Every structure is written in C-alpha cells, then in structure tokens.
Amino acid sequence: MLPDKTEERYSYLLDLLQKNVVEVTFTKVNGESRTMPCTLVAGQLPTAKISEGKERKRSNESISVWCTDKNEWRSFRVDNVTNVSILAK
Helix, strand or coil: CCCCCHHHHHHHHHHHHHHCEEEEEEECCCCCEEEEEEECCHHHCCCCCCCCCCCCCCCCCEEEEEECCCCEEEEEEHHHEEEEEEEEC
16 A cells, blocks of 8 residues: 655655566546556666766656656656556566
C-alpha cells in the first residue's frame, strides 16, 4: 500500500525503483491514466551524459525514471501514482 504523505511516498517509490523493475500506474497531468514499466536499477540505466552548466532541480514531488518499454527517461508526479507492482528484481 502506498504511503499517504508525499515525502514518505517519494522515499518508498525511490527505494522500490532502485532495487527493481516496477510497473507504475499514475494519472498524467492531462487526466489520462498511464501504466509504465520503469526502473532506477544502476545496471539497467543508460550511460549518463554530462551536461556542463545544467543543474537539475530536485524535489520530492516527481521522480525521473528509465522507462523500459520506451527506452527513454520519463517522469511522474509522486502524488498521482495510483498503483505499483514489482515486475523483476
């Protein structure tokens, strides 16, 4: 079950994503529902490109993940997640 508080939900999802391939269902900003297989497991991420002068703003409101079916970086808002299930460890 997903925690109610944003900070706890963020930590819970981040922990799951760093250890597993996860299917996340969430409501997109436009109101559509999306189910996305994704991960943050280090061995499954693409090689990072270094961009000089660009610093990413971090917050606990959204998470950027590697989408395994699109092979692209995607993100979702933590509070919009409706379901999570582990696909692979």
